[in-house]
Amino acid sequence: MDENVRREIILDHYQNPKNKESITDERYLKANTNNESCIDNIDLYVLIENDVIQDIKFQGEACAISTSSTSIMITNLIGKTLVEAREYIAHFEAMVNELAYDEAILKEGIVYSTIYKQNNRKTCALLPYKGMLKLLKQYDTLKK
Amino acid sequence: MHREDFPMLDQDIVYFDNAATTLKPKCVIDKMVDYYSNYGASAHRGDYDISYKVDQEYENTRELVKDFIHARFLEEIVFTSGDTEALNMIVRGFFENLLEPGDEVLITKSEHASNVLPWFSLAKKNGIQVNYIPLDDHYYVTLDNVKKAITPKTKVISLAYITNVIGDIRPMKEIIHFAHEHNIFVLLDAAQSVGHIKTDVQDLDVDFLVFSAHKMCGPTGVGVLYGKKELLETVEPLLLGGGMNESFDNEQAVYLKDLPTRLEAGTPNVAGVIGFGSAILYLNQIGLDTIADYEKELRTYLIDKLLAIPHLDIINLESDSGIVSFNVNGIFSQDVAYYLNKYNICVRAGNHCAKILKKEVGVANSLRISLYFYNTYEEIDALVELLSDKDKILKEML
Structure with missing residues (x-):
């Protein structure tokens, strides 16, 4: 991927993040996700109905990588079934950890394909995924 | 320079990033290497030559600290692992025994976590109140705001001399004077000030003062708890063990040593304290x-x-x-x-x-x-x- 294109996509999602708004609707599950070693702090809100992710919103203050990664993750996960969502997350984590992954599944998420080169920023890219996994677990528990 | x-x-x-920690001059590093290389024995075991030298060097730093902050007595200088430990020692070893439910401690919203969390913990445990002296438009503490904030319940004012985000130098001498007129103790966190501006505990008349060596060119893992002798006498040690006891028997009778050793249980950070002495000499020179x-x-x-x-x-x-x-x-x-x-x-x-x-x-x-x-x-x-x-x-x- 061209470095300029990569930078433009990340900056666009950072400066104009999608789905960044507060939610008071009680049907949404909420989870906070933050990095111990830094100051990123994001609240995720997700609406799941019939095992399909209907909507996700987020709030909080975080760095360019975390914010853009959250915006891109949300864009890609809305409309997915829980199974598809877990698959997407697994591929994203694999990419960040330098394992095999499917570019087609990740779509714009591949802008972080070289993030492994900056060890201290890997956690930034993974931050929203940490929160999303927490939410999926929360949903499973509630369903039981 | x-x-x-x-x-x-x-x-x-x-x-x-000097407010987090300062760099160390070669003389401090050399001093610690010298200890580890040439006389690396424990302190307070003067039965052999190199241990005697350890004692001398270790106690020499105490002397240097005493002069550096202009304390009256050597016993008023207790070595700790750092500012945080010293603050916890005072809150838990002194104020926990003294304060009663409803008593009030005043801090500000610009204090460092180490001057907030021990108080929060005591509030939970003993039912004391933690309240805030309002900051002015520049986020400063003024004597006027202190005057407005105190109530008959106020027993302690606990402040940083210089805060680590705003960097304001608080008018501590005036605040302490006013506090003492109202029988309020003052605890001063000097972590950000002690390597930057002169500290004179007698002139300030402060009750307790704490700081870390590593923010003033010294090693990490060393701090100082200063307390007025008569107050420090009543501080209960949080740590019990070697070095700090005079004797004990199987009937559980325990006799503790005098200050400052009573508050320095266990083998201290000897290399750190000795290196710290070198840092003080270095700063004095400049x-x-x-x-x-x-x-x-x-x-x-x-x-x-x-x-x-x-x-x-x-x-x-x-x-x-x-x-x-x-x-x-x-x-x-x-x-x-x-x-x-x-x-x-x-x-x-x-x-x-x-x-x-x-x-x-x-x-x-x-x-x-x-x-x-x-x-x-x-x-x-x-x-x-x-x-x-x-x-x-x-x-x-x-």
Whole structure:
């Protein structure tokens, strides 16, 4: 991927993040996700109905990588079934950890394909995924 | 000034995070290496020559600390692992026994976590109240606001001498004088001040004062708890064990040693304390007034340059210490810190352990430059040049 294109996509999602708004609707599950070693702090809100992710919103203050990664993750996960969502997350984590992954599944998420080169920023890219996994677990528990 | 004394500065770095920790001069490092290489025995075991030397060096640092902060007695100087431990020792070993439910402790919203959390914990345990002295428009503490904040229930005022985000030097002498007129104890966290401005515990008349060696060119893992002798006498040791007891028997009768040893259980950080002595001698040689004056000049230079950059918001425009907190408009502080790191400039991004300050200031996170005497005008020029080009920051921060 061209470095300029990569930078433009990340900056666009950072400066104009999608789905960044507060939610008071009680049907949404909420989870906070933050990095111990830094100051990123994001609240995720997700609406799941019939095992399909209907909507996700987020709030909080975080760095360019975390914010853009959250915006891109949300864009890609809305409309997915829980199974598809877990698959997407697994591929994203694999990419960040330098394992095999499917570019087609990740779509714009591949802008972080070289993030492994900056060890201290890997956690930034993974931050929203940490929160999303927490939410999926929360949903499973509630369903039981 | 004196850059040649700091081995870390042989590298190509600009170090602007001195409020977190300062660099160590070679004399401090050498002193510790000398201890480990040549007389690395335990303290207080004067049965053989090298141990005797350890005692002498260890106690010599106590003497140096006593003079450095102008304490009256050697017994008033207790070595701890750092500022945080010292604060916890006073809150738990002294005030926990003294304060009753409903008694009030006054702090501010710009205190460091170590001067907040021990009080919160005591409030939960003993039912004391933790209240806040209001900060003025500059986020300063004024004597007037202290006067307004105290109530008949106020028993303690616990403040930083210089705060680590705003960098204001509090008018402590006046506050302490007023507090004592109302029978209020004052605990002073001098972590950010002691290596930068002169400390005189007798002139201040402060009850307790704590600080860390590593923020004043000394080693990590060493701190000081100063307390007026009559108060320190009643501090209950949190740690019990070797070194601090006089004797004990199988009937559980325990006799403790006198101050300060009673409060220094276990094998102390001997190398650290000895190295700390060397740091004090080093700072004395340069002179704290010289350091304070130079820092002030540097700060003025830095502020003037930063003010000329339109996309910066400076949080503490007016403060007397070398601490400057600011943000680049529209860019998260950590991204700016990453960007500066690419040019080997070390600055701090975050909330700087002052998490309750954010509501007051309206800014959760910021960049912090904290200066010390080895920083230079040229380093500031390099920083300012990098900050002045917002497009460059946006382009290179990822």
